[in-house]
Amino acid sequence: MNYGETIHICGIDPVVRTSLKSILEKTDYRVRLHDDAGRFFEAVEPEARGCVLAYVDMPDLIGLDFLETAKEHRIELPIIVITGQANVRGAIQVMKEGAYDLLELPLSEEKLVAAVQQAMTRRADFRAYRGRPRLTPGRLSTLTSRENDVLAGLVEGKLNKVIAHELGISARTVETHRSHIMTKMRVKSVADLVRISLGAPRHDPSRMVPPAARQMSVEISDSRR
Known part of the structure; x- marks a missing residue:
């Protein structure tokens, strides 16, 4: 205990x-x-x-x-x-x-x-x-001006197509910039990207302690649905 x-x-x-x-x-x-x-x-x-x-x-x-x-x-x-x-x-x-x-x-x-x-x-x-x-200057300083624009949109919760429209670029280009941002910020998901941008601790898989040696397939259903 x-x-x-x-x-x-x-x-x-x-x-x-x-x-x-x-x-x-x-x-x-x-x-x-x-x-x-x-x-x-x-x-x-x-x-x-x-x-x-x-x-x-x-x-x-x-x-x-x-x-x-x-x-x-x-x-x-x-x-x-x-x-x-x-x-x-x-x-x-x-x-x-x-x-x-x-x-x-x-x-x-x-x-x-x-x-x-x-x-x-x-x-x-x-x-x-x-x-x-709520900022990480070291990593943020590696972003280009356009990548910073895209990051700002992502942190505000905007869809790729909305960011693309506002910046006058294609949605595919936004996706490319997002990929570069995640690589530079060393994250694997948009959720982790948001955590870093907001100054919150992100997941570090190497520090996770998995449950004792068993793979459970039990799932909890959301009874609210």
Whole structure:
């Protein structure tokens, strides 16, 4: 048992919440369920150790105020947002509001456990990143002027064709610039690109701790759909 570290599950459909609890208890972490945000904030102290799984309904971003309230209460636990249907604009918004990570349902057991374990092991990094500037000058300085234009559009959640129209170039050219940007920024996904651009910690696969030697195909269905 990882004493003192608790995984808090809040604002998620009861059926999904129970499934998450069942899986995460196998990792030896203490798991605590909260029916709603109000009860979570009443129960958790700012200096608590662990992480939070919270639901945000996209595309309307219902539940996003949870992240804002967490900042107001000075909660320093990494918050992993779970959603039934992720989109780029929504992902950018939850990262801007301070989420540590974003996971989309249905979710494999392996991915869930890996995300939680990384949030636990990198909590100190997360706390430090929250107070840092949102740019990485070293890598950003390698981008060309046009690549910076494309990056700005991506961070705002714009589609390739919209960026292309605004810059007067083709969508294929935007895709090429995006590929170059991701190479220079050393990321493999747009989500990681957004994290770096916003100053949030990105995933480092070499530091993930995979679940004990088993490949599970169990998936958690989003009962909200």
